[in-house]
Amino acid sequence: MKLKSVLMATALSGVALGAQAQEVTVMSWGGAYTKSQVEAYHKPFTAETGIKINSVDADNPATPIKAQVEAGNVSIDVADVEFSDAVRLCDEGLIEPIDLSMLPAAPDGTPATEDFIEGALQDCAVGSIVWSTIYAYNSSNVDGTPTTIGDFFDTEKFPGKRGVRKSAKATLEMALMADGVPAGEVYDVLDTPEGVDRAFAVLDRIKDDIVWWEAGAQPPQLLADGEVVMATAYNGRIFNAAVAENQPLEVVWDGQILDFDLFVVPKGAPNKDNAMKFIAFSTDTQRLADQASWISYGPARKSSGELVGLFMDGKTQMGPHMPTAAANLENALVNNFEFWVDKDAELNERFNAWLAN
Amino acid sequence: MSDATANQLLTTADGKPLKSALARAERRARHRAFLLVLPLLAFILITFVTPIAQMLHQSVYNEGFTMHTEIGSGERTPIMVNIKEWFDQNPAGTEPDEAAFAALAEDMKTLRELRAAGSAGTRINYERSGTRSMFTKAARNANKLEPPFKEAFIDLDEDWTDPALWRVMRDASSAYTMNFYLAAIDLTKSPDGDITSVAQNRQVYVTLFQRTLFLSVLITFLTFALGYPVAHLLATLPLRYSNLLMILVLLPFWTSLLVRTTSWMVLLQSQGVINDALVGVGLLGDENRLQMMYNQIGTVVAMTHILLPFMVLPLYSVMRPINPSYVRAARSLGATSWTAFWRIYFPQTIPGIGAGALLVFILSVGYYITPALVGGASGQLISNLIAFHMQNSLNWSLAAALAALLLGGVLILYWLYDRLVGIDNLKLG
Amino acid sequence: MAASQTSDAFVEFDRVQKSYDGETLVVKDLNLTMPRGEFLTMLGPSGSGKTTCLMMLAGFETATHGDIRLGGKSINNIPPHKRGIGMVFQNYALFPHMTIEENLSFPLEVRSIGKSDREAKVKRALEMVEMGSFGKRRPAQLSGGQQQRVALARALVFEPELVLMDEPLGALDKQLREKMQFEITHLAHSLGITVVYVTHDQTEALTMSDRVAVFDDGVIQQLDTPDKLYEEPMNSFVAQFIGENNTLEGVVKEIKNGVALVQLDEGEVIDCNPVNVSKAGERTRVSIRPERVEFNKARLQEGAHTLKAEVLEFIYMGDIFRTRLRVAGNDEFVVKTRNAPDQKRLQPGEHIEIGWLPEDCRALDA
Ligand SMILES: Nc1ncnc2c1ncn2[C@@H]1O[C@H](COP(=O)(O)OP(=O)(O)OP(=O)(O)O)[C@@H](O)[C@H]1O
Numbered sequence A: 001m002k003l004k005s006v007l008m009a010t011a012l013s014g015v016a017l018g019a020q021a022q023e024v025t026v027m028s029w030g031g032a033y034t035k036s037q038v039e040a041y042h043k044p045f046t047a048e049t050g051i052k053i054n055s056v057d058a059d060n061p062a063t064p065i066k067a068q069v070e071a072g073n074v075s076i077d078v079a080d081v082e083f084s085d086a087v088r089l090c091d092e093g094l095i096e097p098i099d100l101s102m103l104p105a106a107p108d109g110t111p112a113t114e115d116f117i118e119g120a121l122q123d124c125a126v127g128s129i130v131w132s133t134i135y136a137y138n139s140s141n142v143d144g145t146p147t148t149i150g151d152f153f154d155t156e157k158f159p160g161k162r163g164v165r166k167s168a169k170a171t172l173e174m175a176l177m178a179d180g181v182p183a184g185e186v187y188d189v190l191d192t193p194e195g196v197d198r199a200f201a202v203l204d205r206i207k208d209d210i211v212w213w214e215a216g217a218q219p220p221q222l223l224a225d226g227e228v229v230m231a232t233a234y235n236g237r238i239f240n241a242a243v244a245e246n247q248p249l250e251v252v253w254d255g256q257i258l259d260f261d262l263f264v265v266p267k268g269a270p271n272k273d274n275a276m277k278f279i280a281f282s283t284d285t286q287r288l289a290d291q292a293s294w295i296s297y298g299p300a301r302k303s304s305g306e307l308v309g310l311f312m313d314g315k316t317q318m319g320p321h322m323p324t325a326a327a328n329l330e331n332a333l334v335n336n337f338e339f340w341v342d343k344d345a346e347l348n349e350r351f352n353a354w355l356a357n
Numbered sequence B: 001m002s003d004a005t006a007n008q009l010l011t012t013a014d015g016k017p018l019k020s021a022l023a024r025a026e027r028r029a030r031h032r033a034f035l036l037v038l039p040l041l042a043f044i045l046i047t048f049v050t051p052i053a054q055m056l057h058q059s060v061y062n063e064g065f066t067m068h069t070e071i072g073s074g075e076r077t078p079i080m081v082n083i084k085e086w087f088d089q090n091p092a093g094t095e096p097d098e099a100a101f102a103a104l105a106e107d108m109k110t111l112r113e114l115r116a117a118g119s120a121g122t123r124i125n126y127e128r129s130g131t132r133s134m135f136t137k138a139a140r141n142a143n144k145l146e147p148p149f150k151e152a153f154i155d156l157d158e159d160w161t162d163p164a165l166w167r168v169m170r171d172a173s174s175a176y177t178m179n180f181y182l183a184a185i186d187l188t189k190s191p192d193g194d195i196t197s198v199a200q201n202r203q204v205y206v207t208l209f210q211r212t213l214f215l216s217v218l219i220t221f222l223t224f225a226l227g228y229p230v231a232h233l234l235a236t237l238p239l240r241y242s243n244l245l246m247i248l249v250l251l252p253f254w255t256s257l258l259v260r261t262t263s264w265m266v267l268l269q270s271q272g273v274i275n276d277a278l279v280g281v282g283l284l285g286d287e288n289r290l291q292m293m294y295n296q297i298g299t300v301v302a303m304t305h306i307l308l309p310f311m312v313l314p315l316y317s318v319m320r321p322i323n324p325s326y327v328r329a330a331r332s333l334g335a336t337s338w339t340a341f342w343r344i345y346f347p348q349t350i351p352g353i354g355a356g357a358l359l360v361f362i363l364s365v366g367y368y369i370t371p372a373l374v375g376g377a378s379g380q381l382i383s384n385l386i387a388f389h390m391q392n393s394l395n396w397s398l399a400a401a402l403a404a405l406l407l408g409g410v411l412i413l414y415w416l417y418d419r420l421v422g423i424d425n426l427k428l429g
Numbered sequence C: 001m002a003a004s005q006t007s008d009a010f011v012e013f014d015r016v017q018k019s020y021d022g023e024t025l026v027v028k029d030l031n032l033t034m035p036r037g038e039f040l041t042m043l044g045p046s047g048s049g050k051t052t053c054l055m056m057l058a059g060f061e062t063a064t065h066g067d068i069r070l071g072g073k074s075i076n077n078i079p080p081h082k083r084g085i086g087m088v089f090q091n092y093a094l095f096p097h098m099t100i101e102e103n104l105s106f107p108l109e110v111r112s113i114g115k116s117d118r119e120a121k122v123k124r125a126l127e128m129v130e131m132g133s134f135g136k137r138r139p140a141q142l143s144g145g146q147q148q149r150v151a152l153a154r155a156l157v158f159e160p161e162l163v164l165m166d167e168p169l170g171a172l173d174k175q176l177r178e179k180m181q182f183e184i185t186h187l188a189h190s191l192g193i194t195v196v197y198v199t200h201d202q203t204e205a206l207t208m209s210d211r212v213a214v215f216d217d218g219v220i221q222q223l224d225t226p227d228k229l230y231e232e233p234m235n236s237f238v239a240q241f242i243g244e245n246n247t248l249e250g251v252v253k254e255i256k257n258g259v260a261l262v263q264l265d266e267g268e269v270i271d272c273n274p275v276n277v278s279k280a281g282e283r284t285r286v287s288i289r290p291e292r293v294e295f296n297k298a299r300l301q302e303g304a305h306t307l308k309a310e311v312l313e314f315i316y317m318g319d320i321f322r323t324r325l326r327v328a329g330n331d332e333f334v335v336k337t338r339n340a341p342d343q344k345r346l347q348p349g350e351h352i353e354i355g356w357l358p359e360d361c362r363a364l365d366a
């Protein structure tokens, strides 16, 4: 993949590249997601500017930033991070403020600040996609059709192993929604000790059946291998396994948790100017819409919505697979980053203790 | 005659006193020897001693609430100086008065200018969850804070009067603290400063230390039980066969850790090779597939395999030179083959057992990749939590405290080994 | 000599063969009978199968074919620890992790002998080899000779009837070696034990043993008392291997009245004792000991055959003179003469005639 993009870049940019080997290192989450970015952002960017892109992956690109910045040895120019990480990194001064005025307006002239979905623009971060944590099941291993978030936590109705991300975030919210807490009240409930107990009590029901995963590529694999019958996952990963690889995987949108991914630039990035150029280029209306035809994540710009069309296979309509599709939003929770910034330590501590005992 | 020579000072051929000539020659040799080991010494100092010292320092030192370091320029600015002064003037337990809140408001302005509210809040949040946003919010509004400050803060958040929060701030206002060590053994400080256990449902580290100890001992024992006969075979087989066997033993060394771990996953998972085989021959029903992975069994099996060479090699290196004539001698002296093994052969392999066990134990105490991949929830070791705090929660001080405790444990073990077996009785290869 | 009586055979090898790899025989058809109390040495070049025989006797190797009997009982199926054979290994094999006392008390412990009894026996054994004050040391803290004595004591402490020693003195210097040779034979005889002793060193074999078995290529070439072995070697290997020896090659012309007429390759004819030749026309190697060659015509028998010789070298060795001659094309022909007042000292270049008694000139296999 990397080689291909390098070759492409060389071929297209010709002399410009030879004269001045400019480059930008972009760190993302790997797998189908990185691929969608390479296709929708990296290649066109290199073609247009002649700037080469090094694509590197991490389980969570926010993780290396603190270490690199504090060690004064930054090798990443752009990182694709989750909302709460973007806010936290910004608060701690580990990432560069971004001049939002450099972002291009929508084709109809709407300024960027109004075109982006609320919350997608931050002092130090520019949102690119809306993704969601959903759960999916392997239809060839499940008797019947799970439809609600409650079904995920009900091993009597649907026996079998469950794959769950090894993290308190999203897991606890889902547990509460499964217990009947409406999406709008989840964070209020989780803010109380009783609410936390309640969430863990739900988790206790399936504790012995859980296979924990850490990297986003794992749950489709676990589902396909038959290691688990259901797993929480990032919706785009499941879409790719199901549509591109023809796995019998189905997404259950009930109780999905929406989140942004944002581009950030670590303090002291070696190619800061080009990094900014890359972010402006990649988050324009057309690029964001293009990315949605490679993976089923919703664009963070309102104006991109109309441009989203078919999946690269040329026949699958992307619309219904977007977390932001109206039908999928019936019982959906938007991740509350402030809650997590505050409670991360406490809830993960509790979560670790619960895991270990 | 002998008296005469004893009183005479011995001299070298050119008349210098022999003693000082000798001392000079030896000193020169010592200096030269020292120069030769200097690069190694420097290397160890840079790559080993310094990081460990740094880690130990970090476990008792966290300046998140006392100092702001500008990233890039490296410029250091003290923060929270006013509230620190108030803490210094008032003994622990004093209810925060208006002066305290005024000092806090002043400090919030600094935080706002430096954009340091996040890191200061994070430091407090380590010990008092849910407080980070109080700091970021207060700093955002720092310019709007008006006297009376106490009410102004309460307007922002009622928790600003929480005594536990003030206790944590007091502790954090000095960069040096033992609180991370307390946290590392599931202890905490109550608002009035007493040391207490954390809530039952948040106790995790002691359990994990115990589990790590237990699993490491188990893994060490298993590698010994499996490795001893293999090493013996290796040491006694003709070279041409033993080389082949040695390759099999060393094979794990030559494959990457991830490949090895992944192959264990392929083997052990419930749809994996072993389960398929058992179901295939009818020993197991399709519904009763064994759960050999994502639990302690997975961790133990995979780590035993991965660490086996570290047991076999030291054993092999002590067994190879043991002359077969010792056992023969014992047999000819009337010992049964068991007695000959137990009284004669086995004692001579103890240095290898000690070395192998120490190696395997220390390595397994620090392992985290394999348990993370195959250990599920019950197969996690303390290192997994250290990694968690290094990479996810970014609470490096707690990670350092946990690591320091682990290091201390290993050193104690080493000391015990020295007392029981003697460190010169250690043969590493 | 006791060796001639086979009635009270103690150790017996009966048509024993041994092969390690199934292709070559390391021991070929070994027959050996030892009476109780005998000191027998196996002597032979490296790789001739001596250790193998010892190991079969001790039980660490099994005979591929044949039977080994101890005190009349076949021991093929008795495990080593029940054979009651003391053994001194070439490298001593003292247990390095035990003190000298513990080493000695080991065979007693495994025999469940009581503590006080054990201590007494260990003390006695150590004193016997004059190592009484070294009991608390480890083997590594002893010199080679001391270790050797401890190994001997350990092999004897449980009072075995049979003791096997595999080149026990190989690592010692000449003086210590000679002292130990004496001590071992002395002990063996005073304790009345039966000893099978392996060595490379023919002097050691000759001075220590009641009988010596000369091994070559897995076969006992000759089993005899030291004097017979030296004076009456039965084949040219033994003649060559034991002591110094002059050889001349030739063809048997005729044998009559117990005397063989041998025509040497250079043409001369000599009288010999037909030891290993049976008929005219056979090739033979004639063996004469250097001290049996005579050049003083007056001392030769009437009508004895003589050979022409040229003196090449004269070496004064104190008690004897060693003179190298060229005889019948052989440049390495040696004559030894006693340093007596009337003894002639030959000069290089001198031409002389030499001769010997027919019985001292042994016609052996070629
Ligand atoms: N364990 C074994 N496996 C295969 N061959 C062996 C083994 N031990 C000895 N041999 C072979 O058997 C032959 C006789 O060996 P042995 O050790 O009996 O000789 P030896 O007479 O004791 O020689 P040395 O005087 O050198 O000790 C040798 O050719 C040797 O290579």
Ligand SMILES: [Mg+2]
Residues within 6 Å of the ligand: C050, C051, C052, C166
């Ligand atoms: Mg030998």
